[in-house]
Amino acid sequence: MERVELADSLRQGQALIQQLEAESGVTLTECYQCGKCAAGCPVAFAMDYTPRQIIRLLQLGLGEEAIKSHTPWLCASCQACYTRCPREVNLPRLMEAVRQEARRRGVIKEKNVEIFDRAFLDSVKRYGRSHEMGIIIQSNLQSMQPFKDVMLGPPMFFKGKISPLPSKIKDVANVKEIFARARAKRGNKH
Amino acid sequence: MKYAYYPGCSLEATGKEYNQSAKIVARQLGIELWEIPDWSCCGATAAHNADHLLSLALPARNLAIAEKEGLDVAVPCAACFNRLRAVEKEVRESETMRATISEIIGTEYKASNTTRCMLDVMVQGVGLEKIREQVVKPLSGLKLASYYGCLLVRPPDLTAFDDPEDPVLMDNLIEVLGGEAVKWPYKTECCGGSLSTVRKDIGFRLIYEILRRARDAGAEAIVTACPLCLLNLDMRQAQVAAANNDKLNLPIFYFTELMGVAMGYAPKDLGLTTHFVNPVPLLEAKEILRHPATRRETA
Numbered sequence: 001m002e003r004v005e006l007a008d009s010l011r012q013g014q015a016l017i018q019q020l021e022a023e024s025g026v027t028l029t030e031c032y033q034c035g036k037c038a039a040g041c042p043v044a045f046a047m048d049y050t051p052r053q054i055i056r057l058l059q060l061g062l063g064e065e066a067i068k069s070h071t072p073w074l075c076a077s078c079q080a081c082y083t084r085c086p087r088e089v090n091l092p093r094l095m096e097a098v099r100q101e102a103r104r105r106g107v108i109k110e111k112n113v114e115i116f117d118r119a120f121l122d123s124v125k126r127y128g129r130s131h132e133m134g135i136i137i138q139s140n141l142q143s144m145q146p147f148k149d150v151m152l153g154p155p156m157f158f159k160g161k162i163s164p165l166p167s168k169i170k171d172v173a174n175v176k177e178i179f180a181r182a183r184a185k186r187g188n189k190h
Numbered sequence: 191m192k193y194a195y196y197p198g199c200s201l202e203a204t205g206k207e208y209n210q211s212a213k214i215v216a217r218q219l220g221i222e223l224w225e226i227p228d229w230s231c232c233g234a235t236a237a238h239n240a241d242h243l244l245s246l247a248l249p250a251r252n253l254a255i256a257e258k259e260g261l262d263v264a265v266p267c268a269a270c271f272n273r274l275r276a277v278e279k280e281v282r283e284s285e286t287m288r289a290t291i292s293e294i295i296g297t298e299y300k301a302s303n304t305t306r307c308m309l310d311v312m313v314q315g316v317g318l319e320k321i322r323e324q325v326v327k328p329l330s331g332l333k334l335a336s337y338y339g340c341l342l343v344r345p346p347d348l349t350a351f352d353d354p355e356d357p358v359l360m361d362n363l364i365e366v367l368g369g370e371a372v373k374w375p376y377k378t379e380c381c382g383g384s385l386s387t388v389r390k391d392i393g394f395r396l397i398y399e400i401l402r403r404a405r406d407a408g409a410e411a412i413v414t415a416c417p418l419c420l421l422n423l424d425m426r427q428a429q430v431a432a433a434n435n436d437k438l439n440l441p442i443f444y445f446t447e448l449m450g451v452a453m454g455y456a457p458k459d460l461g462l463t464t465h466f467v468n469p470v471p472l473l474e475a476k477e478i479l480r481h482p483a484t485r486r487e488t489a
Binding site for chain 2: 023042043045046074076077078079080082083093096099100103110112113115116117118120121123124128129130131132133136139149152155156159160161162163167169170171174175177178179181182183185186
């Protein structure tokens with residue numbers, strides 16, 4: 001990234017800092033940059049910024065840079081960082097908040113992750129349960145990879161491990177209400 | 191001992207043998223499971239990636255049904271367990287959150303009941319001594335890597351039943367069943383969950399590391415308590431091995447399947463024949479199945 005004036009970035013970044021802190025419950029200044037999160041992160045090798053660097057960007061008011069990062073999309077939420085953090089910074093919750101803000105701005109850095117999550121939630125909203133085969137087919141089609149893992153389909157089917165028909169609960173209406181009320185409370189779209 | 195039972199979506203499909211074997215073993219141990227009527231999905235990772243309140247409300251709907259019956263909840267799936275515990279904790283700690291969640295799900299939920307994962311229910315609820323009494327076909331000579339993964343033991347303020355870095359419940363269980371729990375460094379590493387679907391380059395590397403480390407530690411099979419882990423380690427194993435020019439032939443078991451085997455149930459009744467890496471030849475080679483005592487599954 002280019003040279004930045006930190007005094008300016010800190011001032012300009014305050015609104016975003018406060019928003020992300022409120023949404024995640026994390027106080028950014030708690031982190032003293034020891035790097036234990038990055039050292040133990042199983043996905044760090046594939047990230048553009050390590051988890052420690054994401055926090056540092058936010059601390060410095062450079063949240064815009066964090067929002068453009070692939071890191072929040074790749075976080076597997078395995079909780080290793082939060083478990084080991086000497087300051088008990090809930091980094092997975094912070095990653096969630098950054099990712100949600102990125103989504104609100106239409107910055108989707110990992111399309112397949114977004115497509116998969118949406119297909120999953122569509123299934124839950126429609127049937128009250130996740131229908132694995134439907135989710136995979138929907139994500140494959142939307143991500144233009146119709147034949148991905150197609151050879152795993154027949155053995156899964158013959159082992160009785162996937163079903164072409166979803167299992168639908170009786171009170172789907174209640175689940176749909178839950179989606180609607182959670183969205184209304186949050187003023188959030190998903 | 192009676193629990194409300196929350197199987198979760200995976201146990202209806204890709205993890206159905208976990209459901210089958212958990213029910214058989216629970217009955218053998220005298221645990222009564224009352225399946226939560228009309229249970230719905232916990233929202234899994236997708237919900238908490240999208241919206242925090244939604245990720246709490248979806249599991250709360252199920253816990254509220256169990257609470258009205260006055261029952262604690264038993265959950266086999268590690269991922270569901272983590273989501274259920276997350277809402278339980280937030281509702282207990284905040285009156286505002288209790289009110290918000292109750293309003294969203296349209297019914298009162300106070301979190302007066304507790305969610306326990308099936309491993310905890312069996313190993314600490316029933317106890318190792320009672321389990322030992324049921325062993326008729328000890329897993330003699332079987333070297334096993336106990337694989338806890340992430341969501342079963344982390345973060346500890348949510349899971350709170352075993353050590354988050356070096357958990358031992360499954361190792362202790364393996365020893366009681368007559369097997370040998372190998373020491374290995376990857377027992378709580380993450381399998382990547384759905385990364386093996388959405389970013390194969392990342393997911394496959396995580397899976398391969400786990401499989402390779404288990405084999406290098408001398409394990410002949412891996413034991414897990416999570417349907418996502420099993421799917422990744424079992425269904426993806428051939429692809430992952432080929433991508434790394436390696437040959438792996440590591441059967442992956444649910445801990446309940448091994449309990450069922452040791453208790454004398456037939457592999458077919460426990461769902462062992464539906465795995466991608468067939469575990470039956472290993473059990474036969476160890477002469478575990480040849481022991482004369484065999485229970486018939488009549489359910």
